[in-house]
Amino acid sequence: MTRRPTSSALARVFAPSGTLRASINLGNPVLAHRDPASGAPAGVSVDLAREFGQRLGVPVEPVAFERAALSAEAVRAERADIGFFAVDPARGEGLRFTAPYVLIEGGYLVPERSPISENGQVDQEGTRISVGAGSAYDLFLTREIRRAGIIRLEGAPRALAALRAGEVEVAAGIRRLLEEEAAKAEGVRVLPGRFMVIRQAMGIPAGRGDQAQEVLASFVEEMKAGGFVADALERHGVEGAIVAPAG
Known part of the structure; x- marks a missing residue:
């Protein structure tokens, strides 16, 4: 029987620095933007990152980029621990994706x-x-x-x-x-x-391994099924995007 990793062990895998660095693509205004008051990144992807960090018991640091390619490269190079990307074959090298959470x-x-x-x-x-x-x-x-x-x-x-x-x-x-x-x-x-149709998913550096990918994939499915993603879309006034079906 395979043992499930403890939360502390997962935290070390996902956030080896002690802080979960979340790569946020501000070039996709459907899922991320700068808060008008504070200038800090906000949006559906930021909400998901903070919820995942809470599950791990670690603080979250949004790392903002203006373009998707730069956001993906930061995760691929492990300058960030998780990211939010459109699933595409040309982007797969060096990354592991979940099923999409938004279309x-x-x-x-x-x-x-x-x-x-x-x-x-x-x-x-x-x-x-x-x-x-x-x-x-x-x-x-x-x-x-x-x-x-x-x-x-x-x-x-x-x-x-x-x-x-x-x-x-x-x-x-x-x-x-x-x-x-x-x-x-x-x-x-x-x-x-x-x-x-763009399939927006979460991703991690490929080197974090199969188990980390499975944990993140389970998190995404829970966030879809439990209404978190739908609530975040509504909270941020997002139109033109729908919650993806179960992966």
Whole structure:
């Protein structure tokens, strides 16, 4: 019979420094942002990190990044102990993922007068798609786009600005973020439907081992089944994301 590790043993595995360093991607406003009053990271992913730290009995230190690729690299290099990422084959090396806890739609933004009316028309010769470099959308489009060009820029705001400036024909990103951009000012519209579904999961450095991955995976399933994730989405006013089904 395999013994379950004690909480102190788990704390040493997950937080060898005595503090659980949580890599937080501020480039995904659905799950993380800076608190307007304190400037500290806040959001669904921060809530999950703090709850997990409480289970381990250790303090939590959010380590904020503006881009998903930088957030993932911090965990891969063990400069952070846990992270919150979109599951993608191109990101798997050096990381271990749980099942997703949230699903987010990815969409396209185009100029109001664009002849493009549906997602299937985007991948055409002469079409340029702006996207945040290293994001889940970038990784997906790199695999799937055959004819259009991909313009990788420093974060989602820059990708959206490129569309407004006429530097590209399409911008790809979180559907909710695109809808907010379209509501700011006339001149752009969101294509109907979605071109991908982003599966947001928790992850750890691969070197932490199978047992640590299993413990984190069980935590995620408990947070989904018990309503913690749903409550966090509601508490932070998140729209355009749903709790993922059981893993």
